[in-house]
Amino acid sequence: MQDAQLEQLARETGLLLLEKGLSMTAAESCTGGWIAKLLTDIPGSSGWFERGFVTYSNASKTELLGVREDTLALFGAVSEQVALQMARGALSNSRADLSVAVTGIAGPDGGSAFKPVGTVWIAWVNGETLVAERCWFAGDREQVRRQTVAHSLGRLGAFCATK
Structure with missing residues (x-):
C-alpha cells in the first residue's frame, strides 16, 4: 500500500x-508509532485520537500497558495474549473509547519456524468487545510494517462502525 493510500485510510x-x-488510542510495537503518526498528520485529529503508546520493549509493554510478565514469558511478545493485553492496557490507560494494538516480527531477523518474519498479531478493543487476529505479511521490514498499519486501520474502521 502506497503512502497516499495509507493517508486516505487514516x-x-x-x-x-x-x-x-x-x-481511539493505539498501542504499537512493530510499527513504532506509525499508526499514531498517520492519524495525527490529519488536522483536527485531536478530536478523535486520544493518545498513542509505542511499547517496543517487553519492559515498556509491562510498565505502560500492564502486560503481564508471565504472559510475555509463556507466549512471547508476538502472541494473541500480549496483543489483547496491550489493547486493553491502552484503553484503560487512556480516555479513549476504543483501541488498536500491534505486535509482530517485521524482520529481517527475529523470526522462527513457529513465528516467521511477517507474523503480526493485531487486537482491537471496544468496551467489552475484544478481537485479535494473526496475520502473516510478506515482504521486507518496510512492507511488513506498512501492511500492518493498513490492516490495523482498515479493520478499525469496520470495528468502530458497529459501536
Whole structure:
C-alpha cells in the first residue's frame, strides 16, 4: 500500500470516528508509532485520537500497558495474549473509547519456524468487545510494517462502525 493510500485510510478512519463521536488510542510495537503518526498528520485529529503508546520493549509493554510478565514469558511478545493485553492496557490507560494494538516480527531477523518474519498479531478493543487476529505479511521490514498499519486501520474502521 502506497503512502497516499495509507493517508486516505487514516482520513477515512478519522471521519468515521468523528461521525460516531468516538475517540481511539493505539498501542504499537512493530510499527513504532506509525499508526499514531498517520492519524495525527490529519488536522483536527485531536478530536478523535486520544493518545498513542509505542511499547517496543517487553519492559515498556509491562510498565505502560500492564502486560503481564508471565504472559510475555509463556507466549512471547508476538502472541494473541500480549496483543489483547496491550489493547486493553491502552484503553484503560487512556480516555479513549476504543483501541488498536500491534505486535509482530517485521524482520529481517527475529523470526522462527513457529513465528516467521511477517507474523503480526493485531487486537482491537471496544468496551467489552475484544478481537485479535494473526496475520502473516510478506515482504521486507518496510512492507511488513506498512501492511500492518493498513490492516490495523482498515479493520478499525469496520470495528468502530458497529459501536
